Amino acid sequence: MPVKQEPNIYEELRERLRSARHVFALTGAGVSAESGVPTFRGGGDTTVWKGMPFDVISSAGMLARDLPAVWEWFDYRRGVLGHCQPNAAHTTLARWQDSFPRFTLVTQNVDGLHAAAGSRDVLELHGNAWRARCLGCGWREDVRHLDADERPPVCRACGEAMRPDVVLFGEMLPAGVFEEAAMRASECDLCFVVGTSAIVYPAAALPAEARRAGAYLVEVNPEPTPLSEICDMTIRGLAGEILPRLEF
Ligand code: BJW
Numbered sequence: 262m263p264v265k266q267e268p269n270i271y272e273e274l275r276e277r278l279r280s281a282r283h284v285f286a287l288t289g290a291g292v293s294a295e296s297g298v299p300t301f302r303g304g305g306d307t308t309v310w311k312g313m314p315f316d317v318i319s320s321a322g323m324l325a326r327d328l329p330a331v332w333e334w335f336d337y338r339r340g341v342l343g344h345c346q347p348n349a350a351h352t353t354l355a356r357w358q359d360s361f362p363r364f365t366l367v368t369q370n371v372d373g374l375h376a377a378a379g380s381r382d383v384l385e386l387h388g389n390a391w392r393a394r395c396l397g398c399g400w401r402e403d404v405r406h407l408d409a410d411e412r413p414p415v416c417r418a419c420g421e422a423m424r425p426d427v428v429l430f431g432e433m434l435p436a437g438v439f440e441e442a443a444m445r446a447s448e449c450d451l452c453f454v455v456g457t458s459a460i461v462y463p464a465a466a467l468p469a470e471a472r473r474a475g476a477y478l479v480e481v482n483p484e485p486t487p488l489s490e491i492c493d494m495t496i497r498g499l500a501g502e503i504l505p506r507l508e509f
Contacts, residue, residue, distance in 0.1 A: 270494060270496065271506055271507065273494075274479065274494065274507055275507060275508075275509040276509075277451055277477060278360075278361075278451065278507060278509040279509050281361055281450055281451040282361065282362050282363065282450050283361065283362065283363035283364070283365070283445075283448055283449040283450055283451070284357060284360075284361045284363070284364050284365070284449060284450075284451045284452075284453070285364075285365045285367070285445055285446055285449035285451070285452045285453070285467075285471055285476070286354055286357070286364075286365070286366050286367070286452070286453040286454075286455060287367045287368070287369075287446075287452070287453070287454050287455070287457065287464065287467050287468060288350075288354070288366070288367070288368045288369065288370060288375070288455045288456055288457065288500075289368075289369045289370065289455070289456045289457025289458065289459075289464075290369070290370060290456060290457070291455065291456020291457060291482060291483075291500060292348075292350045292351065292354075292368075292370065292374075292455050292456035292500045293345070293348070293351075293370055293372050293374050293456075294456065294499075294500075295348040295349075295350065295499060295500065295501040296345040296346055296347060296348045296351070296372075296374060297341070297344065297345045298341065298342060298345050298370075298372055298374070299341070300456075301315055301458075302458050302460075310334055310337065316430050318330065318331065318334045319331075319334070319427075319429050319430060320429050320430040320431055321429050321430065321431035321432045322431065323429070324424060324429055328413050328422060328424060329412045329413060331424065331425065331429075332412040332413055332414075332424075332425065333412065335390055335425040335427070336409075336412075338390055339390055339391065339404065342372050342373075342390065342391075345372065345374065346374075346377070347374045347375075347377050347378035348374075348500075348501040349501040349502070349504065349505045350455065350456070350500035350501045350503075350504045350505075351374050351375055351377070351378035351380070352378045352379070353504040353505050353507070353508070354366055354375065354378070354380060354455075354504065355375070355378040355379040355380045356508075358380060358381060358382075363448075363449075365384070365442070365445040365446075365449065366380050366382075366383050366384065367383075367384040367386060367442045367445075367446075367464075367467065368383055368384070368385055368386065369386050369387050369457060369461065369464050370385075370387070371385070371387050371388055371389050371390040371427045372390060373389055373390070373391050384438055384441060384442045384445075385435075385438070386428070386434055386435075386438055386439060386442065386464050387427055387428040387434070387464075388425075388426045388427035388428050388435065389426055389427065390404075390425060390427055391403060391404055391405065392404060392425075392426035393407060393414055393423040393424065393425060393426055394423060394424055394425075394426035395416035395418065395419060395421050395422075395423050395424075396416075396421050396422050396423065396424055397416060397419045397420075397421025397422075398416060398418055398419040398421065400416050400417070400418040400419065400423075401426055402416075402417070402423070404425075407423070434463065439463055439464075442467055443466075443467060443470055446467045446468070446470040446471040446474070446476075447470055447471065447473075447474040448474070449471050449474075449476045450475070450476050450477065451476060451477050451479070452468055452471035452472070452476040452477070452478050452479065453479050453480075453481065454468045454478065454479070454480045454481070454482075454486075454488055454492070455480075455481045455482070455500050455504070456481065456482060456500050457482070457486070458484075458486055459486040459487055459488040460486075460487060465487070465488070468480075468488055468491070468492075469488070469491060472491055472493075477493050477494075478491065478492045478493050478494075479492060479493065479494045479495075479496065480492040480494070480495045480496065481496045481498065481500050481503050481504065482495070482496075482497070482500075483497055483498060483499060484497075485497075
C-alpha cells in the first residue's frame with residue numbers, strides 16, 4: 262500500500278482525531294530525543310558504553326554476571342536523564358489523554374518523561390530507570406531514596422540485593438502489562454507509532470495488532486522502520502515538531 266505524505270495529511274489526520282473513539286499511542290526512544298535523551302540505535306550506530314554495545318550491558322546475562330556494572334550503567338543513564346525535561350511531543354500526548362473517549366499511552370521508554378509531562382496511567386513495557394526492584398522479594402523503591410554509594414543497594418524489606426526495575430534483553434516483560442497493551446491495541450480505532458525503530462519484540466507487535474483489528478495506523482519518525490510498510494500514513498519528521506501540529 263502506498264504511504265501518504267502530502268501537505269494535506271495534517272488536515273486529514275486532524276479530522277480523524279476529531280472523530281476518534283479510542284486513540285492508542287506507542288512511543289519509543291525517539292519521542293525523548295528532542296529532550297536530550299540518547300536513542301539506542303541512531304544513524305546506523307548503536308549506543309556503546311565502556312566498549313560494550315547497550316544490548317550486551319542491558320541484558321539478562323550481564324545482570325547475572327555483573328550486577329554492579331549494570332548499576333553503574335544505569336547510574337550513568339540517570340545522570341543524563343536528570344537534566345532532561347519533557348518536550349512538545351510528551352506534552353501533546355499528555356493533553357490527548359483528556360481529548361478522546363478513550364486514550365492509551367504505551368511506552369518502551371524507561372525515562373519517566375511521559376509522567377513528568379502529566380500523562381497518567383502510562384503502560385511502561387520496559388520498566389522505569391528511576392525504580393529499583395529487589396531480586397529476593399520483589400519490593401520496589403524509588404532509586405532516589407536509596408544510598409547512592411551502595412551498589413547493589415540492599416532491600417529494606419528482606420536484605421537481598423536490588424536491581425534496576427527495567428526489562429533487559431532476554432527478560433520477560435512485567436506480568437500483565439503487555440497483555441493489557443495488546444488488548445487496548447486491539448480495541449483502538451486510531452494508532453500512533455512514534456519514535457521507535459520497531460525492532461524490539463514484543464512491543465513492535467502492538468501496531469500490527471491494532472491494524473489487524475481495523476485501526477488506522479500512523480507512524481511519526483524521521484526514518485523508515487519495518488512497520489512503515491503496514492502504516493496507512495507515515496510522517497517523516499521529529500515527534501516534537503509533528504505532534505503539536507496535529508492539535509485539532
Ligand atoms: C525519532 C526522533 C525524533 C529519532 N522524533 N522519532 C521475536 C523475534 C526476534 C527476537 C525476539 C522476538 N521476541 C523477543 C525477542 C528477543 C528480544 C528482541 O526483541 N530482540 C530484537 C532486537 C530482535 N526481546 C526481548 O528480549 C524482550 N523480552 C522478551 O521477549 O521476553 C520473552 C523472551 C525471553 C527470552 C528469550 C526470548 C523471548 C525484552 C526486550 C527488552 C528491551 N529492553 C531495552 C532496554 C531497556 C533498558 C535500558 O534502557 O537499557 O529497551 S532494549 C532498547 O530497545 C530499549 C528500548 O525500549 C527498546 C526499543 O528501542 P526504541 O525505543 O525503538 O529506540 P531505538 O533507539 O531503537 O529507535 C529510536 C527511533 O526513534 C529511530 O527509529 C529513530 O529514527 C527515531 N527518532 N529521533 C521521532 N526526534
